[in-house]
Amino acid sequence: MIARRELLAGAAAVGALAAAPAAFASESPWGLGVENAPVDGYAPAAMRRVHGRAPSGLEGSLYRNGPGWFRYGSSSTGHWFDGDGFIQRFAIADGQARHSGKFADTLKRRIEQQRQEIVFPGFGTRGVRGAPVQSPDDINAANTSVMIAGGELWALWEGGSPTRMNPETLDTIGIRPFREDLAAMPFTAHPKVEPNGRIWNIGAYGQRVIIWRLAANGVLEDAQVIDVGSRSYLHDWAVTERHLIIPLQPWVHDRMTAPMVDGYTWHGDQPFRILVLDKNDYSNRRTYELPAMFYFHTGDAWEDSDGTIRFDLCASPNAHFVTEQARTMLQQDSGETPSAELALAVLHPDGRAELQRSGIHGEFPQTDRRRQGLARDLVVIANDREVSTLGLMNWRTGASDSYSFGAGQMVQEHLFVPKPGASGERxxxxxxxxxxxxxxxxxxxxxxxxxxxxGPVVIWRSRYAAPLGFHGTWRGA
Ligand SMILES: [Fe+2]
Incomplete structure (x- = not known):
């Protein structure tokens, strides 16, 4: 029997605490992107082409997910990460782009809409006294990423189940249970898909990690729980052809308090550990160590013929963004946290590990997903802090390329979309x-x-500012 989730314990702890009202000041540069979206979302509408022209052969939909609802009157979520999942679709066809958006119809959202207040606890939100929480999926915000599986669009969170949606209408179908006894187990927003379509994912609770293996159609093949010996915050990870790579950073959930984010402690004197598991035998594992650092996101990993493992990640000196800025950006601008630096972790067969820094700053690393787990050269990152920039790093040559958007643009994640009939990353x-x-x-x-x-070959513009998002996926026409 799998233990109850930390989040549930946290939810119980927060039951005695009232939600703290928070005023919203839209002077923050983030303000525009963290306002409530229209309650019924956006009906499909043409975007205006304001630069260039659509490249021939670019046909499909970019789906993106992110928090899109934050407050009812004076009742506010306490953290950017806790807004209701708002799924946006940018459909490109016949040289034109159309935008639409809809909220994931979660239990959390239904009850809060009915009561017109923030009721449920979250990562950085206390919730109200007596919030009706029985399962992690009762507080599932479905707000972090999306993936396509079995012809469905799944809105992903990280503390509970995927939420199934119709990729055409963005209507919610319901929670996706993989198996009755695994209901509401954590499933991160960063699944990894092998070139053959097989899906791997993990979910963390306490110092345990559940390892999910799904067929390409989204049906469960296997789920196992392992003890990783650390209660590190675990948001993203990586796979190679043969191994699962689980970074264990020294930002550790070592206190049961409310909100949950306050229970984490930064242990800057402890190493950044990296657990490497054999895909065929999770008991066959090695651990590597690097100096302390904080990360949210990896790129992908690959393995050389001599067994050397490489994976990219966006590394920060500490957890300041998640503990401070991602809360205060909902209320006021209290100063920006410097963005993370793109780096390559290299795990040598003799047990040594090293970190190669790129000098390029940003977040939301993306690679050519046809190469997930395989050798590749390129990774693209978006820097929305000091200067809004898109940066492309070539690890093989050490060369980089970039584009600056100038002032007044917040750049979000960019995805690799293969040109028709082409196989190269470039x-x-x-x-x-x-x-x-x-x-x-x-x-x-x-x-x-x-x-x-x-610069961009084409730009399309909406008639409105939709909420910022975290992650997306591309579905070709
Ligand atoms: Fe993420």
């Missing part, structure tokens, strides 16, 4: 979204991966 478009603060509008930008410094 033979891709990079498709992503920005929030144009001057125009108060959401934009889609498309770059040619071979020359991003030339």
């Amino acid at each position: 033979e891709s478009w990079l498709v992503g979204v920005t929030l144009n603060e001057r125009e108060r509008a959401t934009e889609v930008h498309v770059f040619d991966a071979a020359s991003i410094s030339d």
Whole structure:
């Protein structure tokens, strides 16, 4: 029997605490992107082409997910990560782009809409006294990423189940249980898909990790629980052809308090451990150590013929963004945290580990997903802090390319979209979204991966500013 989740214990602890009202000041540069979306979302509407022209062959949909509802009157979520999941679709066809968006119809959202207040506890939200929480899925915000599986669109959180949605209408179908006895187990927003379609994912609770293995159609093949010996915050991870790579950072959940984020402690004197498991035998494992650092996201991993494992990650000196800025950005601008630096972790067969820094800053690393777990050269990152920039790093050559959006644009994750009939990484478009603060509008930008410094080949603009998101996926037409 699998133990009850930390989040549930946290929810019980917070039952005695009242939600702290928070005033909202939209002077923050983040303000535009953390306002409530329209309650019924956005009906499909044409975006205006404001630059260039659509490249021939670019046909499909970019789906993105992120928090889109934060407050009812004076009742507010306490952290960016706790807003209701708002799924946006940017459908590109016949040289035109259409935008639509809809909230994931979660239990949390239904009850809070009915009561017109923030009721449930979350990562950085206390919730109200007596919030009706029986299961992690009762507080599932479905707000972090999306994936396509079995013809469905799944809205992903990290503390509970995927939420199934219709990829055409964005209507919610319901929670996705993999097996009755595994109901509401954590499933991160960063599943890894092998080139053959097999899906791997993990979910963390306490110092345990559940390892999910699904067929390409989303049906469960296997689930096992392992003890990783640490209560590290675990948001993203990596796989190679033969191994699962679980980074264990020294930001540790060592106190049961409310909100949950306050129970984490930064242990800067402890190493950043990396657990490497054999995909065929999880008891066959090795541990590597690097100096203390904080991360949210990895790129992908690969393995050389001599057994050397490499994976990229966006590394920060500490957890300041998640403990401070991601809360205060909902109320006021209290100063920006410097963005993370892209780095390559190298795990040698003799047990040594090293970190190669790139000098390029940003977040939301993305690679050509056809190569997940396989050797590749490129990774793209978005920097929305000091200067809004898209950066492309080539680990093989050490060369980088970048494009600066200038002031007043917040750049979000950009995905590799293969050009039709092409197989090289550079033979891709990079498709992503920005929030144009001057125009108060959401934009889609498309770059040619071979020359991003030339600027976008096409830009489409909405008539409104939709909420910022975290992660997305591309579904070709
Ligand atoms: Fe993420």
